[in-house]
Amino acid sequence: MISIAAFESWPIQTDVLERLHRTIESGRIPHAMLFVGKPEDTEVLTEYLVRLLLCTAPGAPCGRCASCLQMDNHPDAIRVMPGDNGSVKTSQIEEVQERLSRKSHTGGRLVYTVPGVDNMTVVAANRLLKTLEEPNPSVFALLSASNLQKVLPTIVSRCFVYPVQSAGNVQPWEDILPDIQTTDAQVSDDGWFAATSKAVVQWAETLLVRKEEPLLLADALVQAAGDVGVDAFLWLLAVYFRDLAHVKAGEREFVKFAQHLSDLERQSQVIPIQRLFSAAQVVIEARTRMKAHVAVHLNLEQMCIRLREVLTSV
Numbered sequence: 350m351i352s353i354a355a356f357e358s359w360p361i362q363t364d365v366l367e368r369l370h371r372t373i374e375s376g377r378i379p380h381a382m383l384f385v386g387k388p389e390d391t392e393v394l395t396e397y398l399v400r401l402l403l404c405t406a407p408g409a410p411c412g413r414c415a416s417c418l419q420m421d422n423h424p425d426a427i428r429v430m431p432g433d434n435g436s437v438k439t440s441q442i443e444e445v446q447e448r449l450s451r452k453s454h455t456g457g458r459l460v461y462t463v464p465g466v467d468n469m470t471v472v473a474a475n476r477l478l479k480t481l482e483e484p485n486p487s488v489f490a491l492l493s494a495s496n497l498q499k500v501l502p503t504i505v506s507r508c509f510v511y512p513v514q515s516a517g518n519v520q521p522w523e524d525i526l527p528d529i530q531t532t533d534a535q536v537s538d539d540g541w542f543a544a545t546s547k548a549v550v551q552w553a554e555t556l557l558v559r560k561e562e563p564l565l566l567a568d569a570l571v572q573a574a575g576d577v578g579v580d581a582f583l584w585l586l587a588v589y590f591r592d593l594a595h596v597k598a599g600e601r602e603f604v605k606f607a608q609h610l611s612d613l614e615r616q617s618q619v620i621p622i623q624r625l626f627s628a629a630q631v632v633i634e635a636r637t638r639m640k641a642h643v644a645v646h647l648n649l650e651q652m653c654i655r656l657r658e659v660l661t662s663v
């Protein structure tokens with residue numbers, strides 16, 4: 350086992366990456382990792398992993414050791430930057446090879462990052478393949494691509510492949526909260542929102558902190574919804590889970606439950622972003638079932654059971 354920071358501190362949290370966290374923690378760190386996703390997501394993740402792999406203190410990346418403090422200019426972090434056209438040149442890969450032929454400055458690990466491996470010339474890709482074919486126990490490669498289909502298959506076969514998708518992204522939220530624009534408009538000018546949002550946060554507290562039984566939670570939800578109605582309450586509950594994800598991602602400007610920010614910060618603390626996304630989906634599914642006239646209480650009780658599973662299972 351090696352001492353690394355809790356998974357909750359990773360910038361992107363999905364089930365796949367949680368497994369990678371456990372793998373690294375166990376000391377079996379893959380020597381070549383290929384992250385597939387949007388450049389802005391893979392970049393933030395690979396940068397975090399560079400820090401983690403080069404940190405020399407417990408709780409990596411600790412942010413305090415000599416290695417962490419010089420991270421922006423670390424001699425053992427080899428970061429390849431794509432050119433203006435978004436692609437990496439052959440000469441840049443040759444520079445990596447040349448650098449890898451020398452030892453680490455600290456006697457520790459050497460880590461190199463190469464973005465856009467799906468957007469390289471064949472010559473550059475083959476050079477990269479060469480470095481992957483000559484494994485060195487203290488060298489780690491963090492590659493990234495947007496499109497796995499376009500990566501040289503021989504490169505893919507040398508790597509552990511990890512899909513990367515940050516749940517804080519607008520795209521998946523739009524999929525599950527399609528008429529969010531309407532809600533956003535209502536939220537800003539309707540008095541009912543202030544009262545109902547408070548009820549939602551209080552109900553969430555009984556779910557997340559007091560961990561009431563599903564049957565009691567379902568009763569409490571019907572009561573809390575009151576005149577506003579269960580349908581509207583569930584809608585706001587989905588928005589609430591999205592807000593927790595925004596808070597976790599540091600995107601305060603998108604938070605609708607702004608008056609409850611300190612509650613949201615506390616409640617979101619121990620829940621990975623991907624779980625919050627799943628929780629919102631569970632709520633939206635329950636809301637859809639209500640429209641099909643499924644018995645309200647039974648439906649809500651099932652939703653609470655699912656929420657408990659989604660939010661607490663590992």
Ligand SMILES: [Zn+2]
Pocket residue numbers: 403404405406409410411412413414415416417
């Ligand atoms: Zn450190």
